[in-house]
Amino acid sequence: MITTLLAIEGVAKLGAAVGAGLAAIGAGIGIGKIGGSAMDAMARQPEVISKLMTNMIIAAALIEGVALFAAVIAFMCL
């Protein structure tokens, strides 16, 4: 009985840690793709660098919102 309860608490922490790691992977992949495309576009057309930078930051913030949503859920599992 006690070992089951301890196991449940341990599994909850394990789930939280794995979830947070997966959220980080998701954010990394998404923002990496945005950054890569932005780099390509900036190299192609240096005169619109500031516009590209603004839109890149906006897209990165939106993706980070979703990833932090997963991080908040993982934090609640702890």
Added chain:
Amino acid sequence: MNHIKRLLCVALVVFAMMPAVQAEGFSAKEVVLEHIKDSHDWHITDIKNSEGQIVPIAIPLPVIVNSSTGWHVFLSSQFEHHADNSGLRQGPFGLAIATEGDYAGKIVENGEPVLDLSITKTVAVMFINVAILLCCILFSARWYKRRKASDPAPGGFVGFIELLVMYVVEDIIKPGVGKGYEKYAPYLLTCFFFIFTCNVMGLIPFPPGSGNVTGNIAVTFFLALCTFIVVQFSGNKHYWKDIFWPDVPLLLKAPVPLMPLIEFVGIFTKPFALMIRLFANIMAGHAIAVAMPCIIFLVASMTAGVFYSMSAVSIIMSIFMMCLECLVCFIQAMVFTLLSSVFIGMAKAEPAHE
């Protein structure tokens, strides 16, 4: 010469292996959570007084509760500092602050929570932030009242505020809302400046800063609720038509209203995402800002070599994360305002002419 070098290497290794400082049990998780959570007093620091006891320095804040004996207003210093055997910090009028269990941190009376409208730490910091914001904006606005439109542009502090305001209006509100943006500019500018001020004040590590206002989900919930109300009340006929009878093939909306249901749920998920995005970003930033110096305390009980090197790493990481946090403050305020203005613009959409 080689002898001296060898001797120095051995001395360095021996020094690095020595234990560094004595440290009692330190729980990084508790320290981080204490800085993020709300509380009834503003705890600044702990100092050791002349008898060697640890005395907390805290600013007590007013407690306003409505219990079964009526309304009570008193300072939170009237609660005991430490919990008694049942885990309650006793106080006047039969009230106590629970320190464990379901109602940890809340004021309870005989185990049940009471209606609590106290000025807690978040509320007090919010008042301070709002006072600072009002001073900045109203002072700048007075400059414009005394001059005509053809006068030269302002410099200094007023120029900085004008820079921010013009950036938000030209690059965020006008493209987002479209026609008729003047009506919504006051609300959206208030959003932007309030979130930006609260974020920046949360980064300053000593009072009057260091309060976690936008990292509190109740505050961001209210901001998202305001956006939700503004968007729904500015929706015109085409907006509601696009939700409940969208321009899609008939099978997607007739027997089983699939698209209308999805669109209806979308009305609520968009402000919900606004709330979570701002809350999670700022709370995570504050948690990291507190956790980076905690590394120093965690490695304090290890050998001197580990201690000094990890302290250097912690300081470098702290500087880097604070720079990132400054950027995140501005970006999150900007993204909240941008998405709010885009939602308002979508609510006032004109039908696409075929």
